[in-house]
Amino acid sequence: GATIGILGGGQLGRMLSVAAARLGFKTHVFEPGGEPPAAQVAHRLTTAPYTDADALARFAQSVDIVTYEFENIPTSALNIIEKYVQIRPGREALRVSQDRLSEKQFLQNLGLTVAPFADVPDHDALEKAVETIGTPGILKTRRFGYDGKGQARLKTPQDIAPAWADMAGQPAILEGFVEFTHEVSVIAARSPQGDIACFDPGENVHRDGILHTTKVPARLNASMRTDAVLIAAKILNALEYVGVLGVELFVTRAGLIVNEIAPRVHNSGHWTQNGCTVDQFEQHIRALAGWPLGNGSRYADVIMENLIGADVKQVADLAKEPNCAVHLYGKSETKPGRKMGHVNRIVK
Ligand code: ATP
Ligand code: MG
Numbered sequence: 001g002a003t004i005g006i007l008g009g010g011q012l013g014r015m016l017s018v019a020a021a022r023l024g025f026k027t028h029v030f031e032p033g034g035e036p037p038a039a040q041v042a043h044r045l046t047t048a049p050y051t052d053a054d055a056l057a058r059f060a061q062s063v064d065i066v067t068y069e070f071e072n073i074p075t076s077a078l079n080i081i082e083k084y085v086q087i088r089p090g091r092e093a094l095r096v097s098q099d100r101l102s103e104k105q106f107l108q109n110l111g112l113t114v115a116p117f118a119d120v121p122d123h124d125a126l127e128k129a130v131e132t133i134g135t136p137g138i139l140k141t142r143r144f145g146y147d148g149k150g151q152a153r154l155k156t157p158q159d160i161a162p163a164w165a166d167m168a169g170q171p172a173i174l175e176g177f178v179e180f181t182h183e184v185s186v187i188a189a190r191s192p193q194g195d196i197a198c199f200d201p202g203e204n205v206h207r208d209g210i211l212h213t214t215k216v217p218a219r220l221n222a223s224m225r226t227d228a229v230l231i232a233a234k235i236l237n238a239l240e241y242v243g244v245l246g247v248e249l250f251v252t253r254a255g256l257i258v259n260e261i262a263p264r265v266h267n268s269g270h271w272t273q274n275g276c277t278v279d280q281f282e283q284h285i286r287a288l289a290g291w292p293l294g295n296g297s298r299y300a301d302v303i304m305e306n307l308i309g310a311d312v313k314q315v316a317d318l319a320k321e322p323n324c325a326v327h328l329y330g331k332s333e334t335k336p337g338r339k340m341g342h343v344n345r346i347v348k
């Protein structure tokens with residue numbers, strides 16, 4: 001059978017490997033770090049840094065297609081891989097989403113609503129940005145941020161200096177603070193033929209900047225529900241995207257505001273494992289392989305809860321709950337803020 005190459009061996013790479021195996025594919029995971037969660041389930045693992053051109057070339061030659069579980073893969077590594085094999089989702093999706101500035105510009109050019117934003121290459125630019133955007137605001141590094149890392153909140157202009165210091169010299173963007181009522185996300189897929197399938201939007205609650213729960217159905221009226229799906233479809237088509245994409249949205253009284261996109265399977269889509277016939281991981285593999293997309297219909301109300309750090313100690317109790325599906329990532333070391341697993345509770 002065909003082999004799917006996966007860049008990144010974290011929990012997303014692990015769950016993609018499981019889905020691929022179920023469809024009869026093999027996976028080869030490329031991961032620089034030690035003890036990757038995906039190693040326990042992938043058919044093959046390469047442990048090497050993204051700067052190892054030979055390892056990348058060998059990896060690329062051993063697989064039929066390459067996908068990824070995170071968006072911060074160095075361009076130089078992608079260039080080597082692409083000499084041998086196709087990367088899905090494509091380079092444009094990565095280029096756009098690797099940098100918050102290009103991401104915001106891309107979304108705005110599509111006619112979508114985003115928070116007011118300004119490019120902040122240095123301290124002076126931050127002072128000017130605060131004049132135009134005002135406070136409160138959030139300063140975010142343009143690259144490499146996740147789980148709320150690389151962000152500083154500005155309540156008043158007095159926060160300019162400490163917020164800039166938090167960026168540690170990295171280029172940033174300032175975003176106006178959005179007074180949202182709640183946050184939702186859409187997990188959507190597009191096939192090489194241009195078919196699109198969306199999962200029902202989920203409602204997300206963060207704790208200490210990390211996703212804590214996703215609840216489906218999300219609180220959305222009918223027009224916003226349609227809007228959420230149309231927004232996702234617009235992004236997928238504009239990128240000629242192949243695979244699963246996550247779109248994070250703020251819900252406001254005036255409508256939906258796009259926060260950010262993730263060109264991959266997404267933590268807020270984990271509920272699909274127990275709420276849908278075809279989950280986001282299988283959907284991604286189907287799209288890559290050119291299979292028909294599964295429909296995203298939801299057959300249950302689900303609350304996904306992340307097990308972060310010491311939360312994982314509750315697992316014996318969680319396993320006793322009758323309608324609670326436990327998913328563990330096989331990480332040996334528990335650390336604060338580390339995603340150790342999640343549960344999907346079927347609530348209706
Ligand atoms: P992820 O782990 O989802 O990739 P991230 O580190 O990329 O997160 P964001 O999604 O940009 O960060 O922001 C994290 C959270 O901070 C958001 O989910 C939201 O709760 C809050 N937030 C971000 N930007 C804004 C904004 N402009 N206005 C209000 N709240 C915001
Ligand atoms: Mg993000």
Ligand code: MG
Nearest residue numbers: 147248259260
């Ligand atoms: Mg986010």
